[in-house]
Each structure stands twice: as C-alpha cells, then as structure tokens.
Amino acid sequence: MSKSEIATIEKEATAILSGPGEKREFPDWFRDQQNAAWKQFSSLPNPTRKDQAWRFSNVGLLDLSSFRFGGTLTDKERAALLEQSRGLEKVAGRMVFAGDELLERDVVSDQLKKRGVIFQSLERAMVEHAELLRKHFMSQPATLGSAKFAALHQALVSSGTFLYVPRGVEVELPIEIFHWLTSENTSAFPHLLLVTDELAKVTVIEHFRSANENAPGFACGVNDLIAGPGAKIVYVCAQNWADNVIALQMNSTAVDHDASAMSLNLHLGSRYSRFESLSRLIGEGGRSDLLAVAVAKQQQEFDARTLQDHISPRTASDLLYKNALDDRARTIFGGLIRVEPHAHFTDAYQKVRNLLLSDDAEANSMPGLEILADNVRCTHGATSGQIDEDELFYLRTRGIPVPVAQRLIVTGFLDEVVQRLDHPAIGGYLHQLIEQKFANNRG
Amino acid sequence: MKTESSAVDIDRNKGNFFYPEAHVRDAGVGLSERTVQYIADVKGDPDWVREYRLRGLKTFLEKPLPTHWASKDLEAIDFDKIRYYLAPGTEPKRSWEEVPDDIKRTFERLGIPEQERKFLAGVEAQFDSEAVYSNIKKAVGEQGVIFVGSREGLKDYPEIFRKWFGKVIPIADNKFSALNSAVFSGGSFIYVPPGVKVKHPLQAYFRINAESFGQFERTLIIADEGSEVTYMEGCTAPKFNTPTLHSAVVELVALKGAKIQYITVQNWASNVFNLVTKRGLAQENAEVKWIDCNIGSRLTMKYPSVIMKGRKARGEVLSIALANDGQHQDTGAKMIHAADETTSNIISKSISIGKGRATYRGLVHVPKHLKNCKNNTECDALLINATSRTDTYPAITVRGTGNAVQHEASVSQVSSEQIFYMQQRGLTEAQAMSLSVNGFVNDLVRQFPMEYSVELKRLIELEMEGSVG
Secondary structure, eight states: OOHHHHHHHHHHHOBGGGOSOSOSOOOHHHHHHHHHHHHHHHHSOOOOTTSGGGTTOOGGGOOOTTOBOOOOOOHHHHHHHHHHOOOOSSOSEEEEEETTEEEEEEOOOHHHHHTTOEEEEHHHHHHHTHHHHHHHTTOSOOOSSOHHHHHHHHHHOOOOEEEEEOTTOBOOSOEEEEEEEOSTTEEEOOEEEEEEOTTOEEEEEEEEEESSTTOOEEEEEEEEEEEOTTOEEEEEEEEEOOTTEEEEEEEEEEEOTTOEEEEEEEEOOOSEEEEEEEEEEOSTTOEEEEEEEEEEOTTOEEEEEEEEEEOSSSOEEEEEEEEEEOTTOEEEEEEEEEEOTTOTTOEEEEEEEEEEOSTTOEEEEEEEEEEOSSSOEEEEEEEEEOOOHHHHHHHHHTTOOHHHHHHHHHHHHHHHHHHTTOOHHHHHHHHHHHHHHHHHTOO | OOOTTOSSOOOTTTTOOOOOOOOSEEOOBSOSHHHHHHHHHHHTOOHHHHHHHHHHHHHHHHSOOOTTTSOGGGGGOOGGGOBOOEEOSSOOBSSGGGSOHHHHHHHHHTTHHHHHHHHOSEEEEEETTEEEEEEEOHHHHHTTOEEEEHHHHHHHOHHHHHHHTTTSSOGGGSHHHHHHHHHOOOOEEEEEOTTOBOOSOEEEEEEOOSTTBEEOOEEEEEEOTTOEEEEEEEEEOOOOSSOEEEOOEEEEEEOTTOEEEEEEEEOOOTTEEEEEEEEEEEOTTOEEEEEEEEOOOSEEEEOOEEEEOSTTOEEEEEEEEEEOTTOEEEEEEEEEEOSTTOEEEEEEEEEEOTTOEEEEEEEEEEOTTOOSOEEEEEEEEEEOSTTOEEEEEEEEEEESSSOEEEEEEEEEEOOHHHHHHHHHTTOOHHHHHHHHHHHHHHHHHTTSOHHHHHHHHHHHHHHHTTSOO
16 A cells, blocks of 8 residues: 555544644644644644633534544535436536545636636646735635634635635636535545635535534634625525534625625534624725525524624625524524724624524624724624514415415525525525525424 | 712712821731631621631632632732721710721711711711711611621621621622622621611711721612602722722612612722622512712722512612723623512613723623513613723523513723814813713703712712713
C-alpha cells in the first residue's frame, strides 16, 4: 500500500478530534494555517450558556467526540448520491460534495468561462488562483460566538467551492451546490468562498442533505460572501440535514459601496443547528437583506445569531426571521444591529416572528441594538404568538378542515419571507421543501 | 430657576453641597466579617439577621462581577476603599425640630419638610446609613398603616417582616443583592392592612453626605389584600472625587387584589455607582407598577422586575433615562409570568446627550402551559449628538400557545424639519430642541404624578442647554 492509501484508510476511521493529520497535497501556506487553526481550536474554551453569545443554547449537544471524517464512497454510492442531487431545473453550474469529497462539477458555460468566471474546487483554486484565494480565504472575523468552531472548520476543511465573478459579469442562472452527509457519525466541513468584482451579479443556492435519514452526523461550515462595489449577490441555503445531525454554519458577508447582498436560510433538518450570520456594510450605499425561515418540530433546536454591522455611512440592512415551532422544538434568535461611530444615515431594520403551534415549544428572542452614531433610523421588533383564531374561523366557514386551514396559515406565514427573494424558481423550490416537511410529519 | 416648593429634586446642582461629618457610629473603611459584625452589633440585630448578613457576605465574595455582560466600568469600584456604615447613633426623630441642626438644614435645602406638609402621607429621611426622621400622618397611622425604617420594622414587627424579608430577592440573586444582604441599613418598611387605600404618597428621601461612602438601604413594602399604596423615593448626593456606591434592595409584595405603585427619581451625583435590585411579587389580581426615572449617577444598573404569581396579576414598568456626558444608564425591566392571564407592559424611553450612553436591558419570560399571558414592550431611544450612544438588549422567552408577546424598539433623532419649522415660528434652536425632546417623553411623563412631570420637563430643558450648535 502506498503512503497516501494508508492515510486515506486511517482518515476514514479517525475521529475529527484527532486533528488535521495527514492530508491531501495542500500548499504550505494552507497547511500552516490549518495547523495554527487547530491550535486555536484546541486552546479556545468550550462555549457555556453563561457566554452571552450562547445564552439559551443547548451547549450540551456540542459533544463532538463520536464524529469522524467521511470515508471514501463506492462507485455505486456515488452514483446514487449524484442521482439524488436534484434541486433547481436550470442552473449555470453545479458542484456536489459528499463529506469533503468533490463528487462532481458541472462547469459553467464556456461563455461565462471566457468572461473570466472561476468556478472551482477549493483545492484546485489554491494552486491556480493562489493569490486571489489567499486574499479572501477565512478573511472575515468570526465574532458571533463560534470562533472556536470557525477554527475547527479551518483546521479540517479539505474541499469546498471557490466562485469568482469578474467585473461587470452577470450570471443569470443560479449556481447550485450540494453537500451530503453520508454514513453514520461522519462529518462535513462545507466551504463556500464567493468573490464578486465590481458590478457583478450572481445567485447561489446550497443544499445540505443527508444520504441516510437516520444517521447522526456533524457539519461545520463556513461561507464567505464578498460583494464588490455595485455587485449584487443572492445566496440561498436549504438546510435539510437528517434529524439527528449537529450543524454549525458561519456566514459572513461583506458589502462594498452600492452593492447589495440578500441571503435566505431555510432550516428544516438537524437536531441542533446553529447559524451565525454576519453582515458587514463596509461601503457607502451598501444594502444587506437577511432572511430566514425555520420549521422546528420534535426536539429540534435552531439557534440563529446575527449581526448587522454598519461600518460606513448611508447603508441599509433589513432582517426578517420567521420561525414556526411545533412539539418540543426550541428556537433562539440573538440578533444585533450595530451602527459604528460615524456610520451616519444608517437605515436598519430587524424583525423576528415566532409562531408557536404547541404547548411545549419554546421561542427565545434577543433582538438587540447598539447605536454609536446619530442621524440613524433603526427599529426592531419581536413577536411570539399563535395561529389567529379569527383566521382559522374564516377558513373553516369556507369549508376548509382545521388541519388544512392550520397548514395554510403556517405556510402563508412563512411564505412572506420566501417571496421577498423575488425569484420564482427558487421560491417555488423552497416552498415545496416546506410543504414536504409538514407532509412528512418528521422532525 | 427653581422654586422652593418642588416635589422632587432633579436639578443636578441642587444636591451638590455637604456638611462636615459628625458620625458616632462608623464601621471604618473596607469590607470584612468584622465590618458585618460591627453593623449587626450597633444595630442590635437578632441572631437570624446576623447570620443572614454573614451568608450575604460569603455570597458576595464568591460571586464574580457580572462583567461578561455588564459594563467594565464596574471594575472601577474599589470595595476596599468604601465605608459601609456611618450613623449618628440616635433613633429617627418624629418631628423636624428634634433632628440635629446640620442634617435638618440639609433636608430643608432639599425642600423635604415643606413637601411633607403639602401633599405627603408620610416621610422618611435617610442620611447616610440610617433614617434621621420618620413620620406618618396621624390619620394614615390610625388606619393601621405601618411606615418605619427597616431596623424598626425588624424590631417592632418581626412576624410580618421576617415572613417576607429576602423572599422576593434572595441573597444570591446577584453580587450586589448579596452585598446589600451583608451590610444593609436604612430603607423603609411599609405594611398596608387589608382594604386600606393610602390616598397620598409615602415618600422616602435618601441622602449621601459622606465621601467614599456606600449606601445600602433595604426596603420592604407589603400591601395586604385589596389595599393600595404609592411610594416615592428621591435621592441626592454631593459630587465627590471618589466613587460613591449605592446598592439598594427593594422588595414589594402585593397580595390578592392589592396595588403598589413605586416611583423613583434618581438624581445621584455623577460619581455614584447606582446598582440596585428591585422586584415585586404580584398575587392574584394584584398590580405592581414601577415608575423609574434615572437622571443622575455615573453608572446605573437597575432592572425593576415583577413576578406575576397569581391569576390576572399585572406588572408594569415605565422608565425614563437621561444619559449625559460621563453617564451610562443601564436600565430596563424584567417580567416573569408565572400564572394564567397575567399581563405586563414595559415602556422605556431614553435620551442620550453628548457622550452619554443609555442601555435598555430587558427580560420577558412566559413559561410552559400558561394561557392568555400578554406582554407588550416598547423601547424608544433618542440620540441628540453624534457622540451619543444607545443600546437595546431584550431577551424574550415564550413557551406554548395561547400567549402573545411583542417587543418593539426604535432609535431616532430629532428631525431637522421639526427644528426648522419651530425656528421659523421664532423659537431658538435650543428651545426647539428641548420642545422636541419633551414631546418625545410626553406621553410617558403624563402618567407620572403632577409634581414629578413638571419637574422632569424643566430638567430636560436644563439638560438640553448647550447640547446643540
């Protein structure tokens, strides 16, 4: 057996907590960064509920000792996963990952390629576009509580997507990325680095799925979205892990002057899913829209933390998070609008709405504001309530049975967020996923 | 500028004077078991209170400062340099004539005796650690209303006092409630018998006169079934160069159908750390209402709370905070719903001027299987200058269906169109600004007793001077 084959087999059996170990051929700088990140991960303390950033979180679920690296798949398994990797009908490009292995890449059209669009795996971009990648890779701060897990991600990530859209190029169709967790207790470290140059335009949708609906697993992903001056980015995440997956996702968006970024995160799967979303408005005239929908059932816990950081004057941000909670599910929303000194003429909005469908569901909301400039317009709101009896009554008088009426009201409540995307193909797809979750009656 | 008959003292300069100290009892500087034993000795505490104090000290020493969420400015308090007990060593007097001259002069300058004659049902005046004057109108006393200092409450009414003391706010609630439990002195004890409605407010006035001093009053108010009472407190201190600490614990108990209204106008000097724990317990159909107005101090951390323990209990907090240069008003409210059909309301308005920082911190908790609980929270912040800061940190937990909770907050500044319009009508910019700010708090101030609202409006005018242009 060659050395690399031994390494592969060892890796299959190795627990993730044993560290980076032997890896594929990475450039030195990347390897050094991984070792440094591992040291950081090891030295940072585990979060506790006493940390403000983890208040209300069920931190006891973050025991990573049983998780190991994803193994190599058989050809049959690969074929099956590729067969199941169906999302939107028309896409400009597609990548499929199982664990950290890139299974397939449908390249972008020649025309886009000619215009300079780069759509590559992380490991290839390290070699072919080293400078660009190095400049942006993990360059945004993990400030929302998960510094330890961002370090873990950096130490262990071994593949991912690098997407670069050059100046003035508009990619009409969405780019699609699939991440699969394969067998029991395997892990994934999904990574997306999206860099757009001036006036570029692109839409990306990521699907997070499990091959086995009963297999526990662990996902720890990082997304860095960089919107150059005047660029327009739309990012959609459709998280549908199996019910006993533990997932952490750290999203950072930097919005340059006159650029706009819109993100929508749909949370359906996992046992515990923590989702951190940092939006930094670094150039005048930038705008960021943060949208999220969660359908929480059984004992699911969705833990969302956000920061709308207004660094430059005349920037706008708008957050709308909606949760529907059934059974014993819990949701946590910890959000902050921060207006830095001198970021005058900020216009920021933040709204979280919880719809409680059962007596044991629990919604925690912490909408926060920190304003260090004047001439701002900032508002936030948080509501928690249940299905309006009058609405239900109205539907019943129209002959709609109670369970159907309830579902109509709940999906209508959530659809408001999806519609904000203003993208019929993606909107329709997300709507279908939401319906499925209610229909399956699974957690 | 200010009339002698004002009900509350919120002119910042008015309290800025002091007389030489003439204390007979002095626990010295710093905090140790000896300090606590000394206080227990001079106050003649029964054994259970002495033990309670020692438990408080132990808890205080064990608990860390809450700087993982609170202001790092707390670290500026040097607990070893504070004097924990200073008193003249005499019983509180029933008439102003008996009060020692220099202390009497202090309270006369603050207008207290005059207010008592005019509209108060009873007054207690605390000078450093102990009450120097305590009186209640005869008619009110005859109804069975008890209004005394905490020491007399403990001595003369032990069965009522002990039943509720420390029950609403346990020693270990937080570091500063533990400190208060160790060294408490002064404050009021009020008991209102069933069905008695005290028409006029009872007032306590807290005065710090000594430098590097810590005032730790302890107030316990019990409103028995169907009774009603309004309590007002005011406070001032001269501005010293060293930090002064004020750390009170206030417990309110509203039994079935009772109503308690507690009004605070806090106007400490800008070297005072004001770290206060206030909580009310509302039984069935009872109502606890906090009106909390924070104008003075260097750092205030105060979150009046209501635990709604009985069906249909109500809790309310109306809060106004004004933060100017060098001040951090970290205020808010906590509403704990613990029974069906309980309702709570929080309205908070803050104004940040210059380099001032105003923070709203709130907690709303609706646990499992409760029905028809409602909470409404509104926080509005007004920023006057580019260097002003405001924060909002609410935490809301709702379990189950059948409850409605809503929170809303906004941050804004005075609109330049409004100012321009008023200037067109012949007002100066400063007048226009102050009118606009008064408009911002007007709907809240209107709910205050008349005497307070007039004073508050004037104060805002004063604070706005020099903040524009």
